[in-house]
Amino acid sequence: MVDRKGGPVTLRSIADQLGLHVSTVSRVLNGRDGDGVRAASGDTATRIRRLAAELGYRPDPHGRGLRTGRSELVGVLVPRLSDLVLAMIYEGIDEAAGELGLTTITANTLDDEQVRRQRTRMLLARRVDGLIFGDARLDSGFLDELAADGVRFVLVNRRADGHPSVTPDDRLGGRLAAEHLLGLGHTRVAVIGGEPFASTAVDRTAGFVEYYREHGAGDPVVLRSPFDTAGGRAAAEQALRRPDPPTAIFAVNDFAAIGALGAARDHGLQAGADIAIMGYNDTPLAAELPIPLTSVAVPMHEIGRRALELLTRSLAGEEVRSQRLAPTLVARASTGAG
Amino acid sequence: MVDRKGGPVTLRSIADQLGLHVSTVSRVLNGRDGDGVRAASGDTATRIRRLAAELGYRPDPHGRGLRTGRSELVGVLVPRLSDLVLAMIYEGIDEAAGELGLTTITANTLDDEQVRRQRTRMLLARRVDGLIFGDARLDSGFLDELAADGVRFVLVNRRADGHPSVTPDDRLGGRLAAEHLLGLGHTRVAVIGGEPFASTAVDRTAGFVEYYREHGAGDPVVLRSPFDTAGGRAAAEQALRRPDPPTAIFAVNDFAAIGALGAARDHGLQAGADIAIMGYNDTPLAAELPIPLTSVAVPMHEIGRRALELLTRSLAGEEVRSQRLAPTLVARASTGAG
DNA sequence: CTGAAAGCGCTTACAG
DNA sequence: CTGAAAGCGCTTACAG
Structure with a gap:
């Protein structure tokens, strides 16, 4: 992620080396394959991709996030990560997230209402795109408040009325x-x-x-x-x-x-x-x-995977439904x- | 984090409401207490702080990160988070990080060299400020390569020659x-x-x-x-x-x-x-x-806390030394x- | 004590 | 097919 002259590899540094404009480089590197419209000529695209790969270019999430308003970050709240059940569910969540280019941030809430609120605020301040709660309580109105504020989330392992969840049956x-x-x-x-x-x-x-x-x-x-x-x-x-x-x-x-x-x-x-x-x-x-x-x-791992997938579908604007996975x-x- | 008109709360929205310039608001909100130089008049500072608190202003990490080059993110690599020992150490790391306003991102490496490299690249692409490795191997040159590339990191639980670590004795x-x-x-x-x-x-x-x-x-x-x-x-x-x-x-x-x-x-x-x-x-x-x-x-929790503290001191440019904590x-x- | 400008890296709608 | 501009939110060195 550092080019030959020691500076960081950015769209600009790639564009300059190739005598192109930064917007052209961006278009090529973000080009969804085969969407009909081409981002650049085949030759230009090849040169850009080759150099980007060679220099190990990785888009700066700060620049991208500032522009797009998305962080590609997902917050995961659990009672305790040192609880094996939650740790295994979290591994499923993180695995599925990784496959989609998302990064997870986790936080322990100790099943405590104050900690839950404080950690949620912290995650929101980090501008996560959505949240997964592994510590839902049947006796708390906190999730209803959040939903009313337009925060996107799904529940995992524990369900609560009125919110999408992935749990065992x-x-x-x-x-x-x-x-x-x-x-x-x-x-x-x-x-x-x-x-x-x-x-x-x-x-x-x-x-x-x-x-x-x-x-x-x-x-x-x-x-x-x-x-x-x-x-x-x-x-x-x-x-x-x-x-x-x-x-x-x-x-x-x-x-x-x-x-x-x-x-x-x-x-x-x-x-x-x-x-x-x-x-x-x-x-x-x-x-x-x-x-x-x-x-x-x-199926703890699978429950975690499904929760992440449910969240991404919810973030995409889809109406989502709770899932119960069969135990044996x-x-x-x-x-x-x- | 959303103001009355539904827009997000930013330095600009605060500045506009107060008839001030965005730079003044920034200076006040970032003002380290009692450093002699004042960021603004007492009255102005009070008005800014009051409104920021009232609106629940939280600086956007994308904007700040882009400008400062720091993400306030720490990457933590472990063999598996579902290993209780690592989970407890991680809880210590995360607790200490939270107290310093840092956020941790964790990744499982399964003690596998390829996964370790891939996850490290992912964390670096996220622009973490530093890394903590809980999966150091005595038989790998990977950490030496990273250090040579100027990546900042410390080890926890497992030591390796030539790199700062916090472990049990x-x-x-x-x-x-x-x-x-x-x-x-x-x-x-x-x-x-x-x-x-x-x-x-x-x-x-x-x-x-x-x-x-x-x-x-x-x-x-x-x-x-x-x-x-x-x-x-x-x-x-x-x-x-x-x-x-x-x-x-x-x-x-x-x-x-x-x-x-x-x-x-x-x-x-x-x-x-x-x-x-x-x-x-x-x-x-x-x-x-x-x-x-x-x-x-x-003292797993304490080992985690110390590792995070060691990393922050290293990031601050200090020469740091390994620590061994006594078992009983x-x-x-x-x-x-x- | 406060303002104004520059610029971090990126994406996107538009122009040619 | 490619370029140029605007702007996301922030900090910081400088000017007045």
Whole structure:
């Protein structure tokens, strides 16, 4: 990106070396192939392209952005990037973005309303073309405000009413978990249901409970907890101390399930033999745990890709619709299967 | 960021509303406090600042970047963001960047030389001010080339000769692990040593082996493996099938240690009773596993923060020096301690 | 204390 | 087929 004389490679430096005008160079280098109208004669175009390639010309995004009003930047907000599920979804988003020449900027919001607002402002100040929220809350009006301001965005992983999203079909996922555990004969079951403000938690729990009710298998005990391992452990502790402890636990998240595994062990129970424990998301760790964890697999990478694609279509002015991707059950030793 | 008439808020729109010149507004809004020279009269400055705040003025980074040649963007390259260790380091980097008004852009390189080059070019095309590499390899000349081209960067987590870095003191960390296991009486030990191109793997292994030799406790068996759980499991399998299987295993990474935990279980061995297993990094999961994992704790967040600070000092033209942060041992049940 | 000008690199509608 | 101009929003050295 530096030419022989040490100056940066710009349209001007290319034009000067070729004795052409900067606008001609720009037209050629931006020419969409085969659109009928030619940007320059074949010979001129070839010379320009050759020199640009040779010098490693890369258009300055500042100049282009200032002129076009587009930054080719996409902001991605997540609760935490160190949450594996979000990290994998983000990798899908970033991969798809890269293929379209877009760059992503990510920000942690810690599921905190103030941080979310502050980070969104920061991203908007950077002039992102659009946003992807991985931290939508069912109990917040923030997204409605943003939409009213004309900000373009889509949601990923967690849905919220009235906004386009790409998520797992979590109700179905909850039903798959219930089908698995009820199929194994468990009628005294507990759900570690996550946080009530997240659609993932609510939908997975609802699908699970719904299935048990439909089959006349009674009402599962539902416990709320943070999505992490410590939260799962505490909730499982609580369930196991009941007078009628469950014989099976469904955690709406693998990390919470790992916590439940620990709690079971503390109670002298071996997962897969004395108690069935399962998670959700099928993170890479699930298969590799000392006692492999039954889980509901979700195409996280693909969900991320689709979210980015949905956003670009929305930015292009298209009306877009939410997408639910189907999960699948993966049975392993922690429920005595696999 | 949109004024009453719907147009964007710019220096010009503020200047016009106040009957001032755009340069005056710029001077005031960029005025470093108390630098002697005043950008405008107190009254004018107040009126400008008030209106800017009221309208939510945010300077357009395209305009500013075009003019100043600085983007206020920092590129961060890591093997994978879905690796928890890198995700936590990245969170530290991003936090420190935010405090300085910088924005980070991250990219996965998958520890692949071609991807690394391609992603670096992409970041440079975005005109980042500097780069942070979390994926340095001991066997690559790529960083030397970049430095020769005048690109500014620092390394994080993994070091490489001749370039400034912020890393754990991994040789010391390896020694701490050895001290712990030898202190428990283990003389037949195996090291799951990771990949030979990463300084983390090499230094941790070297520190461990060095300690055993210094104490006349013999030579540990050293196995190479990928840094993930599957790799750790395979390496542990190999160690346990030896005619003289180890009584203790040190994995240079928690995820590999979790794999070793699984392999031990397959062999009917209970970690902490029949065999001692420990990891490195003390990721949040370590404390929460069914059998809590002994590990060497590393200040990942702080390492990230320091790397960003080192880069900004380097960008300011300062000569910078590498930093090694001290790790600490955390003894838990997996080695029969804790 | 404030204004005016120049120019960073780019794209685009227009002229010839 | 190619050139010339305008202008996106900003900062900065200079003039008054």
